[in-house]
Amino acid sequence: ASKRRPAGTKFDFMVVSNRLPVDRCTSEGTEDDDGGWRRSPGGLVTALAPLMTKADGAWVGWHGAPDETVRPFSHEGMDLVPVQLSSDDVELYYEGFSNATLWPLYHDVIAPPEFHRAWWDSYRKVNRKFADAVSRHAADGATIWVQDYQLQLVPRLLREARPDLRIGFFNHIPFPPPEIFAQLPWRKEIIDGLLGADLLGFQRPSDAGNFMRSARRFLGASVKQQQVHVKGPDGAITHIARAQAFPISIAVEQISDLAKNPAIIERSRQIREDLGNPKTVLLGVDRLDYTKGIRHRLKAYEELLDEGLIKVEDATLIQVASPSRERVEQYRLLREEIEGTVGHINGTYDTIQNTAVRYLHHSYPVEEMVALYLAADVMLVTALRDGMNLVAKEYVTARTQDTGALILSEFTGAADQLKQALLINPHDIDGMKNAIMRAVNLPVREARRRMKGMRKQILTHDVDHWSADFLGALNEKVVRDDS
Ligand code: G6P
Helix, strand or coil, X not given: CCCCCCCCCCEEEEEEEEECCEEECCCCCCCCCHHHEEECCCHHHHHHHHHHHHHCCEEEEECCCCCCCCCCEEECCEEEEEECCCHHHHHHHHHHHHHHHHHHHHXXXXXXXXXXXXXXXXXXXXXXXXXXXXXXXXXXXXXXXXXXXXXXXXXXXXXXXXXCCEEEEECCCCCCCHHHXXXXXXXXXXXXXXXXXXXXXXXXXXXXXXXXXXXXXXXXXXXXXXXXXXXXXXXXEEEEEEEEECCCCCCHHHHHHHHHCHHXXXXXXXXXHHCCCCCEEEEEEEECCHHHCHHHHHHHHHXXXXXXXXXXXXXXXXXXXXXXXXXXXXXXXXXXXXXXXXXXXXXXXXCCCCCCEEEECCCCCHHHHHHHHHHCCEEEECCCCECXXXXXXXXXXXXXXXXXXXXXXXXXXXXXXXXXXXXXXXXXXXXXXXXXXXXXXXXXXXXXXXXXXXXXXXXXXXXXXXXXXXHHHHHCCCCCCCC
């Protein structure tokens, strides 16, 4: 139930992210009842919610409603400190700088990043708002964990305001190579902002390496192993920040429990039946984002239908595309393109009885997602660039019978860990078509061997490991490395 802490409560542990882990579920919810909020389904929330409930910490973030002031409240045992954003902040800081500058820049410039000074000014201003909220609520010597690209200036701002704090930062998306990062007019300020942290976590070692090369190149920092030595004007070391990979994972137990739940198994059977019991069900699950390679996937699938290698009577591709960032232009364009393509494919290949692509522009609760994973013989993860991709890990975890095939793009963080997947380069359409045909016809024994290997990796590396590893490293005493 929702209760309010006495005003002025200070916390020893705080997580800071752009979004709070809750969404408004009724328009008239008031801050006094918890009926107004429900836990949001994202990966970050599932990752950190158990820890937050246990650690008696607080979560600082935006509550998702522009121009609305919400006082601190608690929900399902988590203390939440809302940060207010005006409609201008949302347009310039969130839709603009975060999602039309940094997002494409950090994902291999798949879409052209836009650079606008007014967006940058707003990013600075809003990062300050988040840092101020943390400063106000953090106990002396508290541990603060800042999340993701929307808040890269917060570590430095916090260190200046509160040198007593221990500050960690985790970047959920890729960190680009310096050759691409160089385009950013404010590259120095971003690196400097991040270097306020004691520990910087990245998904892959190559992301940490890219960051350290940028710190050297753009700020003249010296890099020793995993340490970045920040120097003052006189050349003396003023601060040591460490940078390391901590690949994020999923709540394994939650997914495998759901996958063994008879009601969900029954639901997965129902899904196949509703599709007319095709021999093969293929599945894609993504936020509707240009980084996910949905167009490439549809192109490959359309060619297979065209060549008769896949027949609409035998196979259906379910594409779940959850609505995302709908006011950002590139996302609007992408939606039109995907929906045009799906319409074209279905118009060409559907029969009265069968559909080639079952396209769903919705987001679903985790129970339905697991039923979909159980219903799918082939999972398609074809991202052009992705920090991790938790869908790949969820699919594997849900396949408790060691059946099914995962097609996985090399350009995801998950490919570092799921080496027994059918790895593809999504730009290579012929290669992707071959992989799809291989997955559709994968011998049972080979499928089992691959799935077993991948399940083993995930079962021993769940999300609790991730947060414990990161927080353990954050609390280590740093010995200066001069090697
Ligand atoms: C990615 C980012 C997260 C973000 C999520 C949803 O996973 O790494 O920081 O919260 O996408 O995007 P949204 O813009 O809706 O928060």
